[in-house]
Each structure stands twice: as structure tokens, then as C-alpha cells.
Amino acid sequence: MSLDEFFVTGDPMILASQIAIALTMVGLVALITYLKRWKWLWSEWFTTVDHKKIGIMYILAGVLMFFRGGVDGLLMKAQTSRPEMGILDAQHYDEIFTTHGVIMILFMAMPLLIGIMNVVIPLQIGARDVAFPKLNALSFWLFFVAAMLFNISFVIGGSPDAGWTSYFPLAGKEFTPGVGNNYYAISLQIAGIGTLATGINFVVTIIKMRAPGMSWMKMPIFTWTTFITSIIIVAAFPIFTVALLYMSLDRLFGTHFFTVAAGGDPMLWLNLFWLWGHPEVYIVVLPAFGMFSEVIATFARKNLYGYKSMVYAVAGIAFLSMLVWVHHFFTMGNSAAVNSIFSLTTMMIAIPTGVKIFNWLFTLRKGRIEFSTSMLWALAFIPCFTIGGVTGVMLAMAAADYQYHNTMFLVAHFHYVLIPGVVFAVFAGLYYWWPKMFGFKLNEKIGKWHFWLFVIGFNLTFMPMFFVGLDGMSRRMYTYAESTGWGCMVRLLSSWFLNNGSWFRCTCLQYLLEFPLCVTESRK
Amino acid sequence: MSAHTSRFPWNLLVGFVLSIALTLLAVFVTFYTDFSSSVILWIIGAFAIFQAIIQLFMFMHVTEGKEGIINVINIVNSMILALIIIFGTIWVLTSGHAAM
Ligand code: HEM
Ligand SMILES: [Cu+2]
Numbered sequence: 001m002s003l004d005e006f007f008v009t010g011d012p013m014i015l016a017s018q019i020a021i022a023l024t025m026v027g028l029v030a031l032i033t034y035l036k037r038w039k040w041l042w043s044e045w046f047t048t049v050d051h052k053k054i055g056i057m058y059i060l061a062g063v064l065m066f067f068r069g070g071v072d073g074l075l076m077k078a079q080t081s082r083p084e085m086g087i088l089d090a091q092h093y094d095e096i097f098t099t100h101g102v103i104m105i106l107f108m109a110m111p112l113l114i115g116i117m118n119v120v121i122p123l124q125i126g127a128r129d130v131a132f133p134k135l136n137a138l139s140f141w142l143f144f145v146a147a148m149l150f151n152i153s154f155v156i157g158g159s160p161d162a163g164w165t166s167y168f169p170l171a172g173k174e175f176t177p178g179v180g181n182n183y184y185a186i187s188l189q190i191a192g193i194g195t196l197a198t199g200i201n202f203v204v205t206i207i208k209m210r211a212p213g214m215s216w217m218k219m220p221i222f223t224w225t226t227f228i229t230s231i232i233i234v235a236a237f238p239i240f241t242v243a244l245l246y247m248s249l250d251r252l253f254g255t256h257f258f259t260v261a262a263g264g265d266p267m268l269w270l271n272l273f274w275l276w277g278h279p280e281v282y283i284v285v286l287p288a289f290g291m292f293s294e295v296i297a298t299f300a301r302k303n304l305y306g307y308k309s310m311v312y313a314v315a316g317i318a319f320l321s322m323l324v325w326v327h328h329f330f331t332m333g334n335s336a337a338v339n340s341i342f343s344l345t346t347m348m349i350a351i352p353t354g355v356k357i358f359n360w361l362f363t364l365r366k367g368r369i370e371f372s373t374s375m376l377w378a379l380a381f382i383p384c385f386t387i388g389g390v391t392g393v394m395l396a397m398a399a400a401d402y403q404y405h406n407t408m409f410l411v412a413h414f415h416y417v418l419i420p421g422v423v424f425a426v427f428a429g430l431y432y433w434w435p436k437m438f439g440f441k442l443n444e445k446i447g448k449w450h451f452w453l454f455v456i457g458f459n460l461t462f463m464p465m466f467f468v469g470l471d472g473m474s475r476r477m478y479t480y481a482e483s484t485g486w487g488c489m490v491r492l493l494s495s496w497f498l499n500n501g502s503w504f505r506c507t508c509l510q511y512l513l514e515f516p517l518c519v520t521e522s523r524k
Numbered sequence: 525m526s527a528h529t530s531r532f533p534w535n536l537l538v539g540f541v542l543s544i545a546l547t548l549l550a551v552f553v554t555f556y557t558d559f560s561s562s563v564i565l566w567i568i569g570a571f572a573i574f575q576a577i578i579q580l581f582m583f584m585h586v587t588e589g590k591e592g593i594i595n596v597i598n599i600v601n602s603m604i605l606a607l608i609i610i611f612g613t614i615w616v617l618t619s620g621h622a623a624m
Contacts, residue, residue, distance in 0.1 A: 235605050335619040
């Protein structure tokens with residue numbers, strides 16, 4: 001294989017990235033050598049089994065991935081900001097929305113949440129560390145290696161291009177013969193095993209290592225949500241492991257689990273993917289619910305309203321989350337019975353979710369509310385997430401979903417649940433628990449700027465998507481004609497430069513600036 | 525545990541006898557009856573599940589001790605999940621194909 005088959009060539013943006021990556025690596029190595037930090041890095045961080053340090057590494061990696069996924073997002077927005085843009089061609093656009101989705105869910109949301117869990121859970125339950133500290137380090141490094149492997153795909157070999165859902169037959173080697181989708185199969189396999197180990201670790205930690213006297217119903221609510229999340233991880237991730245194994249076998253060794261030839265079934269992939277995929281969205285949102293509950297109770301200066309109902313609601317969501325997966329492929333030609341049953345179970349999830357919303361509202365009622373930055377994130381979460389939830393119930397009606405499915409309306413729905421549900425929560429949690437990690441508080445003034453830019457930018461970016469979606473704009477299209485009229489709406493409200501760009505850059509800048517600051521300050 | 529050793533371990537004996545009986549019954553059903561092979565499979569499958577339950581309770585004491593309740597929840601939870609995954613998948617995939 002010659003070098004130009006190995007590296008991706010022919011695109012100036014990718015060439016620029018390749019050069020930038022090479023320079024950054026040389027620069028990092030030089031800097032660490034110059035500061036004589038290699039030994040310190042190795043013994044204090046790379047080989048650490050300390051839950052706090054592992055947590056901090058997860059968070060750092062998650063922020064880095066947020067940056068990478070965000071650049072993907074900006075590129076997509078730039079390409080679709082007006083009709084017939086020529087920034088990205090179809091293939092490049094496909095690769096970018098695929099890596100964007102995978103990175104944001106598996107390499108941004110998961111590590112940020114697991115990072116905060118790592119830092120906070122042992123402190124909340126009064127344990128010295130997690131149950132299996134070495135396994136914990138292994139989990140982190142599996143995740144990290146997987147993330148890096150996935151990330152280099154766009155400069156070496158080519159990125160996966162079949163969407164974060166990688167539906168067969170498109171993801172089969174018949175239609176995507178390159179190495180791109182092998183990156184998907186293999187790096188997610190590695191990351192998934194790391195996550196499974198984390199799930200086991202936290203289940204055992206929370207069952208076995210609580211301080212004497214902390215009975216189940218005395219556990220802090222974030223510990224509860226982490227516990228239930230970990231149980232869902234242990235339940236759901238093995239399904240993904242098996243599905244990815246089949247995918248790898250199909251792609252690498254010519255088996256036919258998911259190809260119609262020789263009796264396979266592409267729909268089996270969809271079925272297994274969403275058997276994992278729907279629980280996965282609750283895996284990322286439940287710890288976030290727990291964080292908001294802690295933050296809201298603290299800054300409303302009241303006890304959490306209805307603690308017990310909160311616990312039951314989370315358990316109910318966990319149970320129902322395994323019973324709804326077909327709502328992601330209502331339109332694939334199932335019988336009326338299947339679609340109706342899964343419509344019902346899906347709508348039922350809105351009930352415990354609604355219970356939680358009311359619990360938060362009643363916690364706020366008559367509280368002495370302090371508008372700290374982390375409280376602001378929690379307060380903004382409630383209305384934004386409710387919009388996401390209500391549109392979810394609209395999508396849950398199978399008959400109506402034939403209209404909404406795979407339009408921008410769906411894209412708006414899941415961004416309205418995932419960004420308030422995960423990203424706002426991570427910010428709320430970071431502002432809230434930052435002193436526990438670094439020994440000082442983050443600057444409230446910068447924090448408020450961060451908050452307002454982000455929340456306004458988020459709404460301006462995704463709100464119009466509901467409307468262009470109802471107008472018929474489908475997702476994953478790299479361009480559209482002037483005559484569709486979508487350009488006007490997109491341009492009017494969400495010029496990427498103004499909105500999307502600013503909320504995103506502001507977060508990244510803040511963390512890029514504050515992290516080194518924090519590290520130096522905490523070492524004083 | 526020490527309290528148990530003084531008494532005669534009736535539950536062990538019952539478990540032992542039942543296990544042997546179920547195994548012999550399975551042999552009998554398989555070799556000496558004229559049921560169709562799918563019926564035989566269902567019958568000996570049921571025997572197997574019954575025997576697994578006996579072993580869990582009589583010999584492995586799942587419900588006893590501090591971990592008892594956690595073990596039981598764990599087993600029940602895993603079984604529910606397995607059933608959802610297996611029968612859910614079969615139902616969703618076959619009815620989808622039938623509709624097409
Ligand atoms: C009230 C609760 C919710 C309901 C009723 C609901 C319903 C739905 C339905 C029916 C779809 C499929 C629509 C289609 O493909 O046409 C969907 C997609 C999706 N939902 Fe939700 N949802 C809810 C909450 C959430 C939450 C909390 C999250 C994540 C934190 C989430 C993340 C997603 C994602 C990522 C997709 C799209 C995946 C894809 O196709 O790429 N949803 N939702
Ligand atoms: Cu779902």
C-alpha cells in the first residue's frame with residue numbers, strides 16, 4: 001500500500017488538518033520534554049488508579065471531543081446554511097455527520113458524565129475509591145484509545161459514512177467497501193467494553209461501599225441515578241457488543257448476519273442497534289437528571305420535593321427504556337400491532353419523565369433561589385427539555401411519525417433532549433462540583449456569559465429545525481434547491497456564523513482558557 | 525450456617541431426589557413416548573427450568589444471606605431482559621416480514 005492510499009488526500013481542509021495534527025503532536029512532545037514532565041505525566045496521570053484523577057482525565061477528553069464534534073457540527077451548518085453551497089461534497093458531508101453523531105454521543109456525552117460520576121460518587125457515598133480502581137483505569141484507557149482510533153479515521157483511511165446508526169445494507173461491505181465503517185465497528189467495540197466495565201464497577205461500588213448507615217432511601221439522588229444508569233449499561237451494552245461483532249464479521253470475514261444474501265437480515269441490525277440505542281439515550285440522560293436534582297435542591301435551599309417519587313420515576317424510566325426501541329423504525333413496514341404497542345410504551349415513558357419535571361418545579365416553589373451559574377443551567381434545562389419531550393411524544397405516534405421520520409423535526413427533537421439533558425447538565429455539574437476537583441470556584445462572570453451565549457445560541461440554532469422539518473426538509477442531505485424555500489428559514493434564524501459559531505466557540509474558548517488556569521492555580 | 529449443621533439437611537435430600545427424578549423423567553419422555561419431537565423438546569425444556577430452580581434454591585441458597593434479595597432481583601431482571609430481547613426481536617422481525 002502506498003502512502004497516498006494510507007492517508008486521505010485531495011481535500012485542502014483535510015490536508016490542513018493533517019499538518020495541524022502533526023504540528024500539534026510535535027509541539028506537545030517538545031513542550032513536555034522542555035518542561036521535563038514525562039515522568040510526572042506517566043506516574044501521576046497515565047498510570048493512576050485514583051478515581052478523581054481518572055474522572056478529570058475523562059472530563060478533559062470529553063471536552064476535547066466536544067470540540068472535535070463541534071467543528072463537525074459547524075461544518076455541516078456552514079454547508080447547509082444556504083442552498084447549493086459548495087463547502088463539502090456529498091461524501092465528505094456523509095462522513096462528517098457520521099463522526100459528529102458518534103463522537104457527540106459516545107465520546108463526548110459518555111466520558112463527561114462518567115467523569116463526573118467518577119469524581120463525585122465515591123465522595124457522595126463516603127467511599128475511598130470505586131470498587132475496582134484498576135478496572136476503572138482500564139475503562140478509561142479503553143475509551144480513550146477507542147476515541148483516538150475513531151478520530152484519526154478522517155485523515156487515515158477515510159471516515160465511516162453510514163450515519164451514527166450505520167444501518168445495513170448501506171453499512172455492509174457491498175455498499176461501503178472502504179475501511180471507513182470498520183473504524184465504526186472496531187472503535188465502538190473497544191469503547192463499549194470500557195463502558196460495560198464502568199457500569200459493573202459502579203453497580204458494585206454503590207451496592208457494597210456505601211458508608212455505614214446510608215440505606216437505599218438515604219442515598220443522594222445523583223447516586224441513585226448513577227446506580228440505575230449503571231444497571232442499564234450492564235443490560236444494554238452487551239447487545240451492542242454482539243451487534244458490532246456481527247457487523248465486524250460481516251464486513252471483515254464475509255459472513256451474512258445482516259445481508260440478505262445467504263439468508264441474513266438487515267433489519268436485525270436496526271433491531272439490535274435500537275435495543276441498545278434507546279436505552280443508551282437514557283444512559284446519558286439519567287445521570288444528568290440526578291445532577292440537576294442536586295443543583296436545584298441546593299440553590300433553591302430546599303429538600304428535593306418528592307425524593308421517593310423521583311427514585312421510582314427513574315426506576316420506571318429504566319424499565320420502560322427497554323420496551324420502546326421500535327419507535328425508531330416505525331416506518332420500516334411493521335404490522336399495525338407492533339407499531340401500536342411500541343407507540344403506547346413510548347408514550348408511557350413521558351409519564352415518569354413528567355413526574356420528574358413536576359418534582360423540580362415543586363422543589364423551586366417557595367424556595368430562596370440563588371441564581372448561580374450552575375442553577376441557571378438547571379433552570380434553562382427545564383423548559384428546553386420539556387420542548388424536547390413534548391415533540392418526542394408527537395414522534396411517538398406511529399401514524400404521525402410517517403410524516404416526521406427522518407426530517408429535521410426529528411433532528412430538532414433529539415437535540416432538544418440531548419443538549420439540555422446532557423450538555424447543560426454537564427455544565428451545571430462542572431460549575432457545581434469544580435471546587436471538589438480543583439479547590440476553587442469558577443469565575444461567575446465568565447460563567448454567566450457562557451450561559452447566555454450558549455442557551456440563546458442553542459435555541460436559535462435548533463428551534464428553526466422544527467419548522468423546516470415540518471416543511472419537509474429531510475435530515476442528512478448535503479444540499480437542497482433554492483426553490484424549496486428552506487434556505488430562508490435557515491438563514492434567517494441560524495446563520496452559523498452568528499449563532500452556532502458563537503455559542504460553540506464561547507464554550508470551547510472558556511474551557512481552553514480556564515483549564516490551564518485552573519491547573520496552575522490548583523497546584524499553588 | 526452452623527445452626528443448620530445440627531439438623532438433618534432435608535432440603536438437600538429433597539432437592540437431590542427431585543433432581544434425579546426430573547432427569548430420569550426427561551430420559552423416559554425422550555426414549556419411551558411417541559410425542560412429536562417438538563413436544564418432547566418443550567417437555568424436557570420445562571423439566572430443565574424446573575430443575576434449575578430447584579438447584580438455585582436447594583443447593584445454591586439464592587435467597588439466603590445478606591446478598592439474597594440482590595441475587596433474586598438480579599436473576600429476575602436478567603430473565604426479563606433476555607425474554608424481552610429474544611421474543612421482542614422475533615416478534616418485531618417476523619411480523620414486519622409478514623406485513624411486507
Ligand atoms: C418523552 C420522552 C421521549 C419520547 C416520547 C421520545 C420519542 C422519540 C421517537 C418516537 C423517536 C424516533 C422518531 C423518528 O425516528 O421518526 C425519537 C428519536 C430520538 N430520540 Fe427521543 N424521545 C424521548 C426522549 C428522548 C431523550 C430523553 C433522549 C436523549 C437524551 C432522546 C434521544 C433521541 C434520539 C438521539 C433520537 C434519534 C436518533 C436517530 O435517529 O439518529 N429522546 N425519540
Ligand atoms: Cu428512542
